[in-house]
Amino acid sequence: MLHGVDVSAYQTSFDTDGLDFVLIKATEGRSYVNPRLKDQTARAREAGCVVGFYHFLWPGDVSDQAEYFVGEAPARAGDLLAVDWEQTGEGTRASNEDKDRFIRAVKGLRPGHRVLLYCNRHFWLNHDTTSYAGDGLWIADYGTRGRPRIEAPWRIHQYTDDPLDRDVADFPSREAMREWAGA
Numbered sequence: 001m002l003h004g005v006d007v008s009a010y011q012t013s014f015d016t017d018g019l020d021f022v023l024i025k026a027t028e029g030r031s032y033v034n035p036r037l038k039d040q041t042a043r044a045r046e047a048g049c050v051v052g053f054y055h056f057l058w059p060g061d062v063s064d065q066a067e068y069f070v071g072e073a074p075a076r077a078g079d080l081l082a083v084d085w086e087q088t089g090e091g092t093r094a095s096n097e098d099k100d101r102f103i104r105a106v107k108g109l110r111p112g113h114r115v116l117l118y119c120n121r122h123f124w125l126n127h128d129t130t131s132y133a134g135d136g137l138w139i140a141d142y143g144t145r146g147r148p149r150i151e152a153p154w155r156i157h158q159y160t161d162d163p164l165d166r167d168v169a170d171f172p173s174r175e176a177m178r179e180w181a182g183a
Helices: 037-046 062-072 096-109 121-126 174-181
Strands: 002-007 021-028 050-056 080-084 115-120 136-140 156-160 165-169
Touching (some): 002 050, 021 037, 021 080, 021 165, 050 062, 062 096, 096 115, 115 121, 115 156, 121 136
Parallel strands (some): 002 021, 021 050, 080 115, 115 136, 136 156
Antiparallel strands (some): 002 165, 156 165
């Protein structure tokens, strides 16, 4: 298993010692860009980590959100891309159809890049009706490091958010993850 973290603007700094990958929030909706995106990306790349970017999906305007995300997220061969599908601050969520269309749109806009679905166990088991996760599932299920309580195959497991979001990836080596990602 590989070790990584996922970060957003809330993390003013993070330690890269012992990390194999870093997933960075790039965008949300059609107007938000992580103000620390550039610095966080540079820090992860300098540490030699596999780097990924994610978009927090809001209901509606899926094509516009996909174009916005792809326009703002750095584009280097081997970078992972993901959609963060969960309840918004307004208590709503994008539909299954929106989630699936967003993944397909990003795959069309960035051919050659792996696109993952991030969601928590509750969403996967109680809201997902299509089981479509693009190129892989990134599942949040706390307290079960490397053993999420789902039946579906997964690529990345977020197992805690204390003191920050920590993840493991189901790859034998960083090189294997890079190869899978298309680097």
